[in-house]
Amino acid sequence: MPLDSSRSSTSGRLPVKMHRRVCLVQTEDALLAEEILARKKLAQDIVGRLTDRVLLIRPGRVEAVLAELQKMGHTPSLKQGEKETRG
Amino acid sequence: MTESVDTLSWLDRVEATLNRYHEGLVREVAGRLVKPRNHWPVEELIARSLETIGNTPVLDRRVAELPLASRQTLALIGHSRQPVWALGNLIEMVMALGHENGLGAVLDLLNAGLLFPVLDTFWTNSKVKLATFEHWLGVVGSTTLLVFSPPEIAQRAIGVEFDLPELAVETLSPTTVLEADGAEFLLRLGVLWQRVAESPLRRTQTGGLFKRDVDRVSQDALLNAPPPDALVTVPDLGFWILSLGEVEGVIREQDGEVRAGALPTSWQNGLWSALQSMTANLFRLRVWSPIDGWRGGEEVIGNPFPSAYLLLLMLLAKLEKDRWSDCATLESWLHAHHPFWTGESVRPSQRKPWVETFLLGLAYPLRLVQAARSLEGNTLVRLSPLGRWVLGLGGVPPLPPQFPKTLMVQPNLEIIAYRQGLTPQLIARLTRFASWKTLGAACQLQLEPETVYRALEQGESFDSLARALEQHGTRATPQPVLDSLRTWANKRERITVYPSAALLEFTTPADLNEAITRGLPVVRLSETLALVANEEQIDFRHFRLAGTRDYGLPPERCVEVEEDGVTLIVDVVRSDLMLETELPRFAELIDRNVATGKRRYRLTPASLARARAEGFTLSLLETWFQQRTGDAATPAARLLMQGGQLPSPSLRRHLVLHVEHVEIADGLMQWPPSRERIAERLGPTALSIAEEHLNELILRLGELGIRLRPDAIDSPSADRGS
Structure with a gap:
């Protein structure tokens, strides 16, 4: 992605594009991501696959995704910054 | 009590309350508390009042200046360790101590700035400031009037003498003194926490519970079973635990439901701290009484029991060392002195004996009192060393012997917890990761996937659970148990959800x-x-930010569509991850131009067929086009998306009749004999004719004097090759 043509140096500031308030699901392996993607109820809430283990969730749908993952028998951990809370 | 009482420090509460006072009242109260020599602004007076509350020598002088009734009132608050009291209960206690003007004693404290009203929503939501305390008393609300005195103040009054009799009974010293271990209510609160964590209780609008939940609580075997060392029967024991759980914060109300809260922090400071907290909260219970049991969850205004509880404990505090009293004697004194029972309008049902239920059913399990059986067969009571310490009348008693190795973990995932080794910390830990099955001298718990998941969700890990079982186990944790814990823990760590990364x-x-x-x-x-x-x-x-995209905001338009209707040009600078992950689902990347910051995708029959197979619909495509391009989906995109679902088009052979002028075509379309032979109008001067109508049309045109050129008629036949 052409963020900036000027190069950063090892001591300088690194050019980045920041995506704020993103909702993601990260799985242990790609197979588990496939399993989640194949779940029809989740398909509507998953925007797409960012990497083979990372799925992008539609904004505002995290609770529904958590509930559906739990229905599937998973026990997802919820990470909000420093603290880890119940899923 | 409002929620803010629990969340603010007591000095913050005082400041917030003084800010709701009218200027005149602030000056009056601060005048007695601070005794300013100058005319200071109100803000300064409030700040100095807070300073005075933190200044022990000045505070002691202010307490000493109070009339005896007020000092005793403040001392009672200090002994109770409960800063918030119902105004009526304070008045009852002052009157029971022999003072006729109970309200006057409380008003003196309010005016002295040593006691403060808990201002309800009427005051906190209105612009009206409190001008006098009589004004506050006059505003009739739906809840009990409450007052509070910060511990910094009330504790300074401890030591004031009470004119209470020593109600000792003459008896030979009993040989066996009974003292509870203090764990009973902690265990039951643990059970309550688990029950509510499994399924919340639903509140009715009047503050009670729905029938299904009333049945759940009243029929729960663990919550309602008599304690193994029970000396009396406690009415609605399950609801007593529920009420205690609410004031302890073990359960909390949210959106009309009662849900599991946090297990009290006082439990982390040991048994004495946990019991002291529960004792202080005894005086806040307003929905359960030793006579009626649970009152349906509805707060009863004029509940005399909190004041009676404290008076009973203070009466026991008057007993000389090694002397005992009995419940009947204490009850008689209470009925003769407490204004609730001395009143003539008290119903006979309210005169039923209940002191035994309180002292032996609640105070005894809380380890506040010791019990004994006299040689005559009467049950005797006296304060325990812990009871004296809780009331601020004695030093901290030595902690009971510790038995850290108190769990027997069995291969079938059962845990036997020997009660003598259970501390509040361990009870809290076990409550989080195992399910209580029986309570007794040896309690039984069960490790289950759900309970372990719950513990993992609260910050435990496989290592911490295994360590806890190792630390408290009487022998090594069986391998099958460790394997199960590892399996459950691993399962949880397989998926991580970041809600706002x-x-x-x-x-x-x-x-x-x-x-x-x-x-x-x-x-x-x-x-x-x-x-x-x-x-x-x-x-x-x-970092140097080259762009920021907030996913809490609606999707941004960052795609243009080329004229072909299927080529999409993405403006990469304005695009976001959602677009980057959405597009590959239904379009193919053609190229990316780093120099221009543009990226091109194309909709193809294959890409849209793949998307359809994955659940992508026409309506999602339409929404996507609206959000990302600002326009409806292009006809070409819709065509590709719907492709195989459209009805099959038919291929038909037609002749095209070309006429010289538009008027001729109009006439042919209007004149019925010719109109019936024309399939459709293709253009201003072109008409489509089905082959089978050709001869008929030639005849009709002949009637008009129009003759078709033969080449136009012959060519279709030539095409057919007939």
Whole structure:
């Protein structure tokens, strides 16, 4: 992605594009991501696959995704910054 | 009591309350508390009042200046360790101590700035400021009037003498003195927490519970079973635990439901701290009484029991060492002195004996009192060393012997917990990761996937659980138990959900590597993408933002459609991750132009067929076009999307009749004999004719004197090759 043509140096500031308030699901392996993607109820809430283990969730749908993952028998951990809370 | 009482410090509460006072009242109260020599602004007076509350010598002088009734009132609050009291209960206690003007004693404290009203929503939501305390008393609300005195103040009054009799009974010293271990209510609160964590209780509008939940609580075997060392029967024991759980914060109300809260922090400070907290909260219980049991959850205004509880404990405090009293004697004194029972209008049902239920059913399990059986067969009571300490009348008693190795973990995932080794900390820990099955001298628990998941969700890990079982187990934890714990823990760690992460998109993989080398708290997701669980963790000194996209905002338009209706040009600077992940689902990347910052995708029959197979619908495509291009989906896109679902088109052979002028075509379309032979009008001067109507049309045109040129008639036949 052409963020900036000027190069950063090892001591300088690194050019980045920041995506704020993103909702993601990260799985242990790609197979588990496939399993989640194949779940029809989740398909509507998953925007797409960012990497083979990372799925992008539609904004505002995290609770529904958590509930559906739990229905599937998973026990997802919820990470909000420093603290880890119940899923 | 309002929620803010629990969340603010007591001095914050005082400040907030003084800010709701009218200026005149602030000056009056501060005049007695601070005794200012100058005319200070109100804000300054409030600040100095707070300073005075923290100044022990000045505070002692102010307490000493009070009339005896007020000092005794303040001392009772101090002994109770409960800063918040119902106004009526304070008045009852003052009157029971022999003072006729109970309200006067309380008003003196309010005017002296040593006691403060708990202002309900009427005061906190209105612009009206409190001008006099009589004004506050006159506003009739739906809840009990409450007052509070910060511990810094009330504790200074402890030591004031009470004119209470020593109600000792003459008896030979009993040989066996009974003292509870103090664990009973802690265990039951643990059970209550688990029950509510499994399924919340639903509140009715009047504050009670729905029938299904009333049945759940009243029929719960563990909550309602008599304690193994029970001396009396406690009515509605399950609801007593429920009421205690609410004031202890073990359960909390949210959106009309009662849900599991946090297990009290006082439990982490040991048994004495946990019991002291529960004792202080005894005086806040307003929905359960030793006579009627649970009152349906509805707060009863004029509940005399909190004041009666404290008076009973203070009466026991008057007993000389090694002397005992009995419940009947104490009850007689209470009925003769407490204004609730001395009143003539008290119903006979309210005169039923209840002191035994309180002292032996509640105070005894809380380890506040010791019990004994006299030689005559009467049950005797006296304060325990812990009871004296809780009331501020004695030093901290030595802790009971510790037995850290108190769990027997069995291969079938059962845990036997020997009660003598259970501490509040261990009860809290066990409550989180195992399910209580029986309570007794040896309690039985069960490790289950759900209970372990719950513990993991609350910060435990396989290592911490295994360590806890090792630390408290009487022998090594069986391997099958460790295997189960590991399986359950691993399962949980397979999926992580980040509800509000920040993603950093680097220009090159080298930049991401550089960020990691610098030790920044990022998690690599791909060659150029890294995740930070919380934006606050980002040190922006290391980054130059080339763009920011907030996913809490609606999707941005960043796609243009070329004329062909299937080529999509993405403006990469304005695009976001959602677009980047959405597009590959239904379009193919053609090229990316780094120089222009544009990226081209194309809709193809194959890409849309693949999307359809994955659940992508026409309506999602329409929404996407509206959000990202600002227009409806192009006809070509709709065609490709619907492709195979459209009715099959038919291929038919038609002749085209070309006429010289529009008027001729109009006439042919209007004149019925010719109109019936024309299939459709193709253009201003072109008409389509089905082959089978050709001869008929030639005849009709002949009637008009129009003759078709033969070449036009012959060619279709030639095409047919007939």
